[in-house]
Structure formats: structure tokens, C-alpha cells
Amino acid sequence: MTKKQPQDLRSARWFAPDDLRTFGHLSRMMQLGYSEDDFRGKPIIGVLNTWSELNTCHSHFRERVVDVKRGVAQAGGFAVELPSLSVDESFTKPTSMLYRNLLAMETEEMIRSHPLDGVVLMGGCDKTTPGLVMGAISAGVPMIYLPAGPMLRGNYAGKILGSGSDAWKYWDERRAGNISDDEWLGIQGGIARSAGTCMTMGTASTMTAIADAMGLTLPGASSIPAVDSGHQRMSADCGRRIVDMVWEDLTPDQIITDGSCRNAAIVAMATGCSTNAVVHLIAMAKRAGVGLKLEDLDELGRNTPLIANVRPSGKDYLMEDFFYAGGLRALMKQMEDRLDTSCMTVTGKTLGENLEGAVVYNDDVIRPLDNPVYKGGSLAVLKGNLCPNGAVIKPAACDPKYHVHEGPALVFDSYPEMKKAVDDENLEITPDHVMVLRNAGPQGGPGFPEWGMLPIPKALIKQGHRDMLRISDARMSGTSYGACVLHVSPESYVGGPLALLKNGDTVRLDLPNRSLDMLVPEEELEARRKALVLPEPRFERGYGYMFSRHVTQADQGCDFDFLETDFGKTAGEPDIF
Known part of the structure; x- marks a missing residue:
């Protein structure tokens, strides 16, 4: 493999020439306290961080960005953190889905407009995974996805609680008059007790598993609980790996292919995936020029057994148990013959190489194919x-x-x-x-x-x-x-x-x-x-105005029509230097 040289770096367009524009760029970097030795001639890595004080799933990301930066520095790169739109599920109204495409646009334009050679995408809460990935696909620079990881098991009165799933269950009992005020308060306090995404196989864990199966994360990264020390080590590994990816020029188009999208869909079905996966998978695939359709997903759903015994489709376990049982690598190893193991991943190795040595440690959590939780698929x-x-x-x-x-x-x-x-x-x-x-x-x-x-x-x-x-x-x-x-x-x-x-x-x-x-x-x-008389559009100004006029329907992925790969031409790289 022929590696890039420092003069070939994308960031060199900002910092290498001897002209007035470069004077401005260098002087402002010095204003930030950096010397030329800190960044010049090194891969500049953007760390797109969706942390916010209202995003409970990402409350540990302020610390994890430090781990990423450590890894980047160890590999000879220079990391810069760029705060990104944090579309959380709990507090964003009317729905975080309204803003998934806004995050995708922000991600694409932030990458395109700044001197970044590669990016680490920090996400996890439901819409952050597809939003970040969609934008990075369109921007086209080397990228690696860092999943937030699931929170620890919930617990109340000696019972294990699953976020979301048990909320619906106990709310019905509350409405029936079967749960007291004190019990209701105890359930609220016990159902989400650490940083991280929902620990059921909800949309968050579904989408990070999809990114993992698609080859966009380090192998098995999606399964690591948010507060496990392994998550810190994985974050530093992401920083080290993205620097090498820049030198190798390993871009998303080499990873996201027909085969990797199909792998992601098969793995999603085997995990008991969220129905939201349909919309996001189609949108992500279309950004990469892959024509994944509802009919394809239905075919895979018919033929892929559900083997992850994780709530809500499974009956007994949560994501922490799934991790201890071997995690996503073990699940994929279990069904390796159904996957395209030749697909390239962010490691620079194929999926098959990444699955070598994966083991199932608990075959009730990750079932064998001949003893599935459900034979007919998840969707x-x-x-x-x-x-x-x-x-x-x-x-x-x-x-x-x-x-x-x-x-x-x-x-x-x-x-x-x-x-x-x-x-x-x-x-x-x-x-x-x-x-x-x-x-x-x-x-x-x-x-x-x-x-x-x-x-x-x-x-x-x-x-x-x-x-x-x-x-x-x-x-x-x-x-x-x-x-x-x-x-x-x-x-x-x-x-x-x-x-x-x-x-x-x-x-x-x-x-x-x-x-x-x-x-x-x-x-x-x-x-x-x-x-029939159709209602008036919901919005007459701002982002909502753009959304209502350009969002596609559910079967098309709900992306904006003007952001799909077959819509017109991109402006490409900025050339006003």
C-alpha cells in the first residue's frame, strides 16, 4: 500500500503554501497556543463530539474525547474537538428525528469547510449514529465511529429493569392502579443509573451494532458498556487508528458497499433490531450510493433468525449481558457463513479477519442458529x-x-x-x-x-x-x-x-x-x-420549512432529497485559497 506523504494531506492546503491565506491560518493557530511543530505536516483529526449537558446517553463523552486525543497524539496526529449538534431522545421535541438530517448536514459541512484529514465521530443516542455517518459519507474523508455504549442494567427492588421497555410495562400497571407513588419513584431512579444509551436492544444499540457490522467501528466496539474501562481504551484506540487511516487513505466509499450494507441488515435482524433501523439503514445506504430497499430488508427478515436474547424482542437479558456473552463479534461469528466476510473495515482488515477468535461465552444470551429466540426474523x-x-x-x-x-x-x-x-x-x-x-x-x-x-x-x-x-x-x-x-x-x-x-x-x-x-x-x-382536503404545511419558516419541503417518505429513508447521491453535483472541496 502506498501511503500518503505530508504534502498530500488535505490539511496541507490550509497550512503548507507560503502565501497570505496560510499566514492567516498559521497566525490563528498560534493564537490558540500552538506552534507549527504541534500540527504542521501531521494528520489533523477532527473529533466530532455530540456531548451536551442534556444528552444523558453521552454524559461521559466530555471525558472520552480526552482518551481519543491521547490516542491521536500517540499515533503522531493532531486532534481538534468540534462540538456537534446533540440530538438526544429524552428532551428534544417534537422528536429528535426532526433533526437527524440537520446533524448530517452539519457534519458534512463541518468536515468539508475545515482543515481536517480524518474524523472520529462520537455518537450513540438514536439519531446521532445515522446523522453523523450520513454526513461523513457525503464528506468522504477517512472516518471512524466511536459508539457511546449502553448503560448498566437497571435495578429496583431486586428486579432487573430495562430502559424504555420496562417504562412502558410499568406505566400500564401504574395506569391500572397497581403501582404506588413510592414504587413509581423507585422505578424512575433505578431504570437508568449510569452514563450510556438504553441497555435494551433499542434504536441506540441497534444503530451502533449496524455501524459495527458495516465496518465503521473497531471490531465489537458497539457492545462495550459506556462506563467500562474498556470503553476508555477503545476510545484511545479510535484515536490511534484514525491517524493510520488517513495515511492509508481509507475512505468511507471503500467500506460502505452493497456487501457491508447487507451485512449490517443481517446482523440487525439477528439482534432483534429496532424498527427505526429500516429508515436509517436505507438513508445511510443511499448516501453511499447503495440501493437498499424495503423489499431487501423484508427478504433478510424472513431468512435471518433472531439469536440475541436481549429485550425487548428477547425475553431475559440486557446489553451488559450481551457484552459478557461475547458481544457483537461473537454474534457475527455465530452467523459468519451468512455474511460477506470479504468486506473492508476501518481496521484495514476484512470483516472475516476481524472475527477471528471471537467466542460465545453464554449460548442462552447469544443463541446458536438452530436454537433461535425467534425463527422468522426481527422485522x-x-x-x-x-x-x-x-x-x-x-x-x-x-x-x-x-x-x-x-x-x-x-x-x-x-x-x-x-x-x-x-x-x-x-x-x-x-x-x-x-x-x-x-x-x-x-x-x-x-x-x-x-x-x-x-x-x-x-x-x-x-x-x-x-x-x-x-x-x-x-x-x-x-x-x-x-x-x-x-x-x-x-x-x-x-x-x-x-x-x-x-x-x-x-x-x-x-x-x-x-x-x-x-x-x-x-x-x-x-x-x-x-x-379529501390536505392540511397546510406544518412550517412556514426556518429549518422546519426546509424539512417539510424536502424530506422523503419513510420507505425512502426520510433523508432530504437534495442530499442523496444522485441529486445534482456537490461543490466539492473548497478551492478559494
Whole structure:
């Protein structure tokens, strides 16, 4: 391999010439307290840090950036930290998904506009992984992803708690009057007790596993708990490795290929992935020019067994247990013959080389292929007259009796309307009803919020029911569970068929045949279609204005149309030096 020379570095365009522009660049570096020996002729590594005081998942990142910088310096590079938009799940309203593309744009433009030879992307909380990766793919410089890692197991009153999943579970019991104020407070204090992302196989762990399987992290990095000392060592290793990647000119286009995207999808299915993975995987692949489609994911979902016994699709364990059982490397080793092991990774080695020596230490946590948690895969894609462009469901996380179901629709046009109804103990509803929430998609939400796990109505909870068929054009938290059909596309807000559904219409789900339909005559649907009046756009200014006019639908990844690889030309590298 022919390595770059110092004069070939991208940053040399800022610092090598003997001209007035370079005078300005060098003088400002001296203003920061650096001498030329600190950075000139060395790979300059941008450390894009999504830390903030409101992002609980990343609360340890202020310390981890020190570890990254140590590694960069040890390898002969020069690291600079660049604070990035921190899109957290807990506090960002109406939804962090509204800002995933903003983080992607910021990442791409920050890399492109600064003298960076390579980047370490520090993320983990749900939308930070796809946002950072999408932007870095488009920028095209060497990059490595540093996952935040899951938090420790939750605990209350001797019971192990899983973030998100147990919140939904105990909230239903709270609404039923089965949990006291003191118990509720204890659960709140015990369910999230360290830095790190949700320790269930929610969206955060799903997306970091996808980045790992795609070859964008150090091998197995996604499994390391956030507060484990191994996480500090991995962070320093990221710093050392990115410097070598710059000299090797190992760029994202050499790593993110048809094969690596397929690997990521297969691994996601085997872990019991979040339904959010569908949207993000498609968006990330499209940035790399890979034409991954819903149909591809459904095919993989049918043929990939779920072997990670981790909540919510698994029954018994959490991410800390998954790490002790061997982590993602062990899971991938278990299914090595299903993967394209020739794919290049950030290590400069193939996936197959990275999996050498991986061992499963607990085969109840990471099951063998002949003893899976669920045989049929983690996700299924549905089509029908309610969702002509697709919808998704998580079969392993819902009661099997709803896999084939027919019932009358109870339709809500907004989240507040739905929320008020489910708390009405006199609501006229049966377990056979199909609850429907619309106007909650990419434009209708706005931003595609995680409203898809509609609460079980209190009237049914008091009768002992804990699941029912629910349909929406919203998303669902990766920590959620239940018979929930999500991502109905096109969404109702732009005139999708869901907008035509009325209370009492019969809805039929046939999961084995991958269909979702409203049993309404076509002539009646056509009459409703002609009478339909679309709502006004949600935004008339700012970022929201741009979002509502350029975001694609769920089946297309919800990226901005003008950021996809086949849209026009990029401005390329800045040339005004």
C-alpha cells in the first residue's frame, strides 16, 4: 500500500503554501497556543463530539474525547474537538428525528469547510449514529465511529429493569392502579443509573451494532458498556487508528458497499433490531450510493433468525449481558457463513479477519442458529391498500395471536386526541378493535415522532389486556414492543391511503402474507379520495420549512432529497485559497 506523504494531506492546503491565506491560518493557530511543530505536516483529526449537558446517553463523552486525543497524539496526529449538534431522545421535541438530517448536514459541512484529514465521530443516542455517518459519507474523508455504549442494567427492588421497555410495562400497571407513588419513584431512579444509551436492544444499540457490522467501528466496539474501562481504551484506540487511516487513505466509499450494507441488515435482524433501523439503514445506504430497499430488508427478515436474547424482542437479558456473552463479534461469528466476510473495515482488515477468535461465552444470551429466540426474523415489511409503499412490524415483539387479525378501526387524527381517549375508562373499545393514529409521519408529526406504540386504553387495561393491534404512520421507540404496525407510507398528511380510513372500517393484517388492507370497496375509497382536503404545511419558516419541503417518505429513508447521491453535483472541496 502506498501511503500518503505530508504534502498530500488535505490539511496541507490550509497550512503548507507560503502565501497570505496560510499566514492567516498559521497566525490563528498560534493564537490558540500552538506552534507549527504541534500540527504542521501531521494528520489533523477532527473529533466530532455530540456531548451536551442534556444528552444523558453521552454524559461521559466530555471525558472520552480526552482518551481519543491521547490516542491521536500517540499515533503522531493532531486532534481538534468540534462540538456537534446533540440530538438526544429524552428532551428534544417534537422528536429528535426532526433533526437527524440537520446533524448530517452539519457534519458534512463541518468536515468539508475545515482543515481536517480524518474524523472520529462520537455518537450513540438514536439519531446521532445515522446523522453523523450520513454526513461523513457525503464528506468522504477517512472516518471512524466511536459508539457511546449502553448503560448498566437497571435495578429496583431486586428486579432487573430495562430502559424504555420496562417504562412502558410499568406505566400500564401504574395506569391500572397497581403501582404506588413510592414504587413509581423507585422505578424512575433505578431504570437508568449510569452514563450510556438504553441497555435494551433499542434504536441506540441497534444503530451502533449496524455501524459495527458495516465496518465503521473497531471490531465489537458497539457492545462495550459506556462506563467500562474498556470503553476508555477503545476510545484511545479510535484515536490511534484514525491517524493510520488517513495515511492509508481509507475512505468511507471503500467500506460502505452493497456487501457491508447487507451485512449490517443481517446482523440487525439477528439482534432483534429496532424498527427505526429500516429508515436509517436505507438513508445511510443511499448516501453511499447503495440501493437498499424495503423489499431487501423484508427478504433478510424472513431468512435471518433472531439469536440475541436481549429485550425487548428477547425475553431475559440486557446489553451488559450481551457484552459478557461475547458481544457483537461473537454474534457475527455465530452467523459468519451468512455474511460477506470479504468486506473492508476501518481496521484495514476484512470483516472475516476481524472475527477471528471471537467466542460465545453464554449460548442462552447469544443463541446458536438452530436454537433461535425467534425463527422468522426481527422485522417484516407489509404492503396493501393501507400502505402501498410499505409499513413495518416487529413480529417477535408482539403477541402471535395478532399475526393474523381482522377488526374495526378506531381512528385518531392527532396524538392529543388519542391520548385523551385512551385515558377514558368509558371508551367503547374491544380487544378486537384496531387503533389507528394518523398525521404522525415525517411531515405530519412533524418530524416522524415515536408515537407508534399507542397506549393500551385504560378500559382494556382494567380488563387485563396488555396488547392489541395498533397502526400508525409514526415511528416507535426501539425499546417498545407490542402489535404495532409503523411507518405507513405514504403518510396520511400528504394524502396517503391512511387518510381515507374511517371509524368502523374493517382492517385486516395478514403477517404471514405480508399484507395490510382496509376492507373497503375501491369505488368508496375513490369517492373519499376526491373529497379529501390536505392540511397546510406544518412550517412556514426556518429549518422546519426546509424539512417539510424536502424530506422523503419513510420507505425512502426520510433523508432530504437534495442530499442523496444522485441529486445534482456537490461543490466539492473548497478551492478559494
